[in-house]
Amino acid sequence: MKMAVAVGKTPVSVLQELLSRRGTTPKYELVQIEGAIHEPTFRYRVTVADVVAMGTGRSKKEAKHAAAKAVLDKLIGSSQEDGSVGTNSTVPEVKAEIISPYDDKIPGNPIGTLQEMCMSRRWPPPGYEMVNEEGLPHERLFTIACVVFKHRETGTGKSKKLAKRQAAHKMWEKLQDSPVMASSVTPGLDEDDEIAHSVANVAARYADLKDSKISTLTTPHSHKVSQFHKNLKLSSGIKLNELQSTSLNNSSFNFVQFLQEIASEQQFEVTYVDIEEKSITGKWQCLVQLSTLPVAVCYGSGNSSKEAQASAAQNALEYLKIMTKK
Template identity: 80%
Template sequence: MAVGKTPVSVLQELLSRRGTTPKYELVQIEGAIHEPTFRYRVTVADIVAMGIGRSKKEAKHAAAKAILDKIVVEGTEDGIGNNLIPEMKNEIVSPYDDKIPGNPIGNLQEMCMSRRWPPPSYELVNEEGLPHERLFTIACTVFKQRELGTGKSKKLAKRQAAHKMLEKLQDVQSVPSAMSPGLDDDDDEIAHSVPNGVSRYADLKDSKISTMTSTQSHKVSQFHKNLKMSSGPKLSELQATALNNVEFNYVQLLQEIATEQDFEVTYVDIEEKSIKGKSQCLVQLSTLPVAVCYGTGSNSKEAQSAAAQNALEYLKIMTKK
């Protein structure tokens, strides 16, 4: 098939080999009389796609392109897309005049979803020129990466910005630190990658870390057994408590369990704020081994409560019968 064929002709040829044809329907005309917008619907088997354009021809091509994208990506139960080889995607001419092949906006969205990244965001940053010769600039942002696209319409500018972002990210498999948006939990910061894939903790591999002696291991093992066999009203209350109520007094329950089981609870407020500007706190349980749990909150009290909640989660797991 020769390069340069329109989406309508590519779709027609693809389906004619299977003895079927696409069904096009003009479903809407909107806008001013001198500047109408046409909307076409195309149906192939059980696949339906829409396309819009400033002329019927442009809208029809857009609809054909949309359904070709669906066939390429999804296929259908009767295998209608199975014979559409990948190279055919490059033979499809965009219904827009930007000479960018395919659907960069949709492709960028799919890339972010497949890599479990946040979706791209778009922002109109500039608009200039006479009413009939407008030039739009749209910014596409993924993490901290930002690319600008310009065009005679917002759609064209958005396509160009998405296309540039795709080219930048196509070889990126993990999230470099320069792109990191900050993860959901402050203590997940250590999971961030850094430039050239070199971990900030790479020196640990050469460190000599002392291991426990057999006597120490036995003491820890015995502690876990004793903890497993522990009983008491407050421990029973803990097992029956759902630790997801923001109104619950976790600090009080932890202290009551500590009194019952004869260990001490010590809170250590951290002066520095977290990377999200939150108060931080550590709570230490004088058990063997010592247990230390972390919490954050909008103030010191909330941080202590979060740390106590995490400590209770630990005890709940360790004492479950």
């Protein structure tokens, strides 16, 4: 019996599916790590019955995929030689290319490398978004965008993994030319280790805070703030009272106008500040400031400047609703 393998599956997943039909599983062994600490090479051995193959890579995952592809080549070659007789009768007829997440010839783990760069520069982590997916089911083409601050790069590939790796690699190359000092990259960083690595970086990033001198609220100012909150709670007005019975979950509601009406009634000013930089997901950002005591600043984001202002106004109304609840 011959079976066709769906296009786009990785060597590891193809091998796993093949052997599960035969009631067995492949055995992977990490046999060697060589090279410098910052640039290691991993070597994996995979065993399937009496068939053994090796694979190397700049990360554990890359080496496992290489080993799985090597053993599949052996199984398929053996199947073709003996006419798919006996134990090899369930070996699939691979008519399409098996896609490895590392077939893009990009060295190492560009996703982990880019994250390392952002951490070392004390930036937020990169954001990824699906931009496009097209083609027939057996010929899919994915496009994924990588966003770091206002920088945006896209990658395209036959799998989401390939597209994401390409986008991350292009972003890393672009940021290398930025004036900020380049980070110490770790090309061999395995994606399985990224979370632990990130935690360590975050801890180091905020270690200096314990020695920082942060201004504290003085007693007289604290009394003023407390009095403001009491006055706000006791305030009344048609619009302010209306706020308590208004649902702020309706996206078609005019939050900006309603906030202005309350501000006019309660005699405080509303100021919107558009942020020039887009968010890491590519959205417009805005701050709204209420000239109350203490000054309240609320954040909003959206697909346009207008939507960002509406979002900020909505959050400001939520704040006032909480503060004036009787």
